Structure formats: structure tokens, C-alpha cells
Amino acid sequence: MAIKTVLLGLGSNVCQDKLNQGILLLGSLGSCVVSDVISGQDYTACSRRTYDNVCLLLSLTHENELVDLLDIFKKIEIQCGRDSRKKTAQYDYEVAMDIDVLAWQIGDDWHADGRRLPLKPHEKIAAKQVAKQLLDWGVIY
Ligand SMILES: Nc1ncnc2c1ncn2[C@@H]1O[C@H](COP(=O)(O)OP(=O)(O)OP(=O)(O)O)[C@@H](O)[C@H]1O
Numbered sequence: 001m002a003i004k005t006v007l008l009g010l011g012s013n014v015c016q017d018k019l020n021q022g023i024l025l026l027g028s029l030g031s032c033v034v035s036d037v038i039s040g041q042d043y044t045a046c047s048r049r050t051y052d053n054v055c056l057l058l059s060l061t062h063e064n065e066l067v068d069l070l071d072i073f074k075k076i077e078i079q080c081g082r083d084s085r086k087k088t089a090q091y092d093y094e095v096a097m098d099i100d101v102l103a104w105q106i107g108d109d110w111h112a113d114g115r116r117l118p119l120k121p122h123e124k125i126a127a128k129q130v131a132k133q134l135l136d137w138g139v140i141y
């Protein structure tokens with residue numbers, strides 16, 4: 001089923017430039033609303049890195065299937081410098097760009113990925129800024 005709007009969680013533990021690059025590339029797919037940047041330590045405590053996170057509500061110019069969107073987002077992660085070989089202790093778990101699809105809209109209905117719920121505290125703060133309605137409706141929590 002074709003998706004017209006997505007709520008995304010973006011994160012980088014390299015630098016804010018990577019985050020901005022990701023936002024620009026995603027913005028070229030449609031029109032978007034971006035939350036404030038929330039910076040914090042790695043909540044898994046695996047790395048000593050600081051993460052910069054945002055939520056982005058993206059209305060797509062062209063509707064797409066979820067599998068195709070996941071593929072597009074994976075390519076953008078790589079364009080931003082993500083290298084899966086660097087998500088190891090040797091590189092202190094470097095992730096240049098991580099794009100998570102938190103919720104998506106098909107027709108008038110919103111859907112969320114149960115595996116990503118409840119939202120992490122930083123995701124909730126950012127999602128509230130761009131998608132308060134989805135939290136109020138209980139689509140995401
Ligand atoms: N809702 C979703 N959001 C993002 N990726 C998803 C989603 N559902 C399935 N996937 C797939 O899951 C994989 C996530 O890979 P990735 O390397 O980003 O995982 P991770 O960084 O280890 O996990 P996470 O981002 O949850 O911390 C990708 O292949 C992507 O296509």
C-alpha cells in the first residue's frame with residue numbers, strides 16, 4: 001500500500017553536519033517539518049559518543065511502498081557516510097546516520113512499528129514537536 005507521509009527518527013553520533021546532510025536529502029523527497037536537535041549520551045552506554053537526534057515529519061511528493069522507502073532511506077544513510085563495518089567497539093560504534101521509520105500514513109490511517117514502541121524519551125520529545133496529534137491519538141506512545 002502506498003505511503004504518503006512518514007514520521008522519521010534521525011540520529012548521528014558523528015557530527016551535526018551529518019544530521020543536516022540527512023535532513024537535506026530527506027527534504028528533497030517532499031516537504032518536511034523538523035524538530036529541534038536533541039543531544040545526549042548513547043542510551044545503550046555501548047559507546048562514549050554523543051548522539052544528535054531529530055524527528056522529521058515528511059510528506060512525500062511521490063507515494064511509495066514501505067519496502068521501497070526503507071531502501072531509499074538506507075541509501076541516504078550510506079550517502080551520509082554510514083559504514084556498517086564501523087558499528088563495532090573498534091570504532092566506538094560509529095553511526096554517521098541512522099534513519100528509523102517510527103510511523104507512516106496510508107490513506108487516512110496511521111500505522112506504527114510496534115517493535116519501536118514505546119518511543120525512546122528523546123524520540124518522544126522530538127515527535128511531540130512535529131507529530132503531537134499522533135501521540136494524542138495513541139498511534140505512537
Ligand atoms: N520501521 C523501520 N525503520 C527503519 N528500518 C527498518 C524498519 N523496519 C524494518 N527496517 C529495516 O531494518 C534494518 C535496520 O538497519 P539498521 O542498521 O538501521 O539497524 P540498527 O541501526 O541496528 O537498528 P536501530 O536503528 O533500530 O537501532 C534495515 O534493513 C531496514 O530496512
Ligand SMILES: Nc1nc2c(c(=O)[nH]1)N=C(CO)CN2
Pocket residue numbers: 010011012040041042043044051053098122
Ligand atoms: N542518545 C541516543 N543513543 C542511541 C541512539 C540514538 O539515536 N540516540 N541510537 C542507538 C542505536 O540505534 C544507540 N544509542
